Amino acid sequence: MTxxxxxxxxFPYQLIATDLDGTLLRDDHTVSARTRGALATACARGAxxxxxxxxxxxxxxxxxxxxxxxxxxxxxxxxxxxxxGEHRLLTSVTLDRRLAGLALDKIQAETGPxxxxxxxxxxxxxxxxxxxxDVGQGPLPVVAFTDSTDLWSAPxxxxxxxxxxxxxxxxxxVALRIAGDLVSVTMAGPGVVELLPLGLSKATGLSLAAxxxxxxxxxxxxxxxxxNDVPMFGWAAHGVAMANAHxxxxxxxxxxxxxxxEDGIAVVLERLLG
Numbered sequence: 001m002t003x004x005x006x007x008x009x010x011f012p013y014q015l016i017a018t019d020l021d022g023t024l025l026r027d028d029h030t031v032s033a034r035t036r037g038a039l040a041t042a043c044a045r046g047a048x049x050x051x052x053x054x055x056x057x058x059x060x061x062x063x064x065x066x067x068x069x070x071x072x073x074x075x076x077x078x079x080x081x082x083x084x085g086e087h088r089l090l091t092s093v094t095l096d097r098r099l100a101g102l103a104l105d106k107i108q109a110e111t112g113p114x115x116x117x118x119x120x121x122x123x124x125x126x127x128x129x130x131x132x133x134d135v136g137q138g139p140l141p142v143v144a145f146t147d148s149t150d151l152w153s154a155p156x157x158x159x160x161x162x163x164x165x166x167x168x169x170x171x172x173x174v175a176l177r178i179a180g181d182l183v184s185v186t187m188a189g190p191g192v193v194e195l196l197p198l199g200l201s202k203a204t205g206l207s208l209a210a211x212x213x214x215x216x217x218x219x220x221x222x223x224x225x226x227x228n229d230v231p232m233f234g235w236a237a238h239g240v241a242m243a244n245a246h247x248x249x250x251x252x253x254x255x256x257x258x259x260x261x262e263d264g265i266a267v268v269l270e271r272l273l274g
Contacts, residue, residue: 011045012272014219017074017206017232018265020053020063021189022225023242026261031067038266041273048213050074052202054188054228056119056157057082057089059127059140072212076119077186077196077228078205079157081212087123091208094121094155095183095197101152103179103195104159110178111171115162117142121155133162134191159195168193172227186228187246194228201231221272223257223265224249240268 016039018024024031039049052074053060060075061084070085081091108114115132119125128150129135129142145151151159163171172193176185184196210220222229222236225245233239233252241253242264250256257264 009045011042011047013047013221013237014215015210015213015221016042016047016049016269017052017220017222017236018049019202019224019226019229019232020051020055020060022244022260023223024051024260024265025063029063032263032266034263035266036067038263038269038273042269045273048215050206050209050213052078052206052209052222052232054186054192054194054202054226056080056125056127057123058125061087061123072209074202074205074209076157076205077188077194078200078202079197081205081209082123089123090212091205092121092157093197093200093204094157095159095195097152097156099182099198100156100159100195103175103182104161106178106182107161107175111163111166111174115164116151117160118151119157119160121157125157132164133160136191157196161193161195162191188226188228202228203231203235206232206235221268223268225260240264 043049050072054077056076057080064073064084073082073084075082079093080089083090117129117133119127126143128145130145135142168187172185172187184198184200187193217235218237220236221238222232223240224232225242227246227248229249230252239253241250241256243256243259257268
C-alpha cells in the first residue's frame with residue numbers, strides 16, 4: 001500500500017517513523033549529518049518525524065535532546081507516548097505484575113532459570129537488573145537487584161529475559177508458546193527478549209501518537225531493523241527494513257535499504273525527495 005499523491009514539492013508521506021538502535025542510530029550510537037539533513041529536508045516539505053523505540057523514556061531522552069527533537073516520541077515498545085519538548089509522559093501502559101510473574105514462572109518451568117531485568121514506569125523509571133543479566137556495553141544506567149521481590153515492587157513497562165544457552169529467537173519462541181496468553185513477547189535486539197502488556201506493540205503507541213498528530217497509517221513510512229518493528233510495518237503504509245535487519249522483518253518489509261551505518265534512512269528519503 002502506498003500513500004496518496006502529494007502536492008508538488010511536498011514529501012510524499014506525512015509521517016516518518018524511525019526506530020532508534022540499528023536504524024536511526026549508527027553502531028557508534030550517533031546520527032549522521034547526512035541522515036539529520038535528509039530528515040530536516042523532509043520535515044521542511046511537510047512531513048513529521050517520530051521516533052518509535054523499544055527503549056523506555058529514561059534510555060531515550062538524552063538521544064532526543066541531542067537531536068534537538070522536541071515533538072512526540074513513542075518509547076518502551078509502544079507503552080509510552082512521550083513529549084520530548086516538555087519532558088513529560090502523555091500516556092503510559094504498565095505491565096500487570098501478577099500476570100508477568102505467572103508468565104515468568106511458566107517460562108522458567110520449561111527453560112530453567114533465566115536472567116531477568118525490568119524497566120520501571122515513569123520519566124525517571126530505573127532499569128533494574130538481576131544476577132547474570134548482561135546489559136552489554138554503553139552508558140545506559142541500571143540498578144542491580146538481588147532480592148526477587150524488588151522486581152515486582154514498583155509499576156513496570158516490561159520485563160527482559162535472557163537464557164544462558166537458548167538463542168534470542170529460540171527464547172522468544174518458547175516464551176510466546178508458553179506464556180503468549182498472558183503477555184506479549186518480542187525480540188528487540190541482541191540479548192533483548194521482552195515480556196510486555198498483552199496486546200502491546202510499537203503499532204499501539206504509534207497509532208496513539210499519530211492520532212495526536214492528526215496523521216493516518218496511510219500516510220506513514222516506517223524504518224526498522226528487528227522483529228519488534230513487525231507490527232509497526234503492518235500499521236504503516238510503507239515499511240523499510242535496514243540492510244542489517246533481522247530476516248523476520250525483511251520478510252514483511254516493502255523494501256530493504258542500506259544499513260544503519262550506511263545512511264539507509266537518508267538513502268530512501270533522498271530518493272523520495274527527488
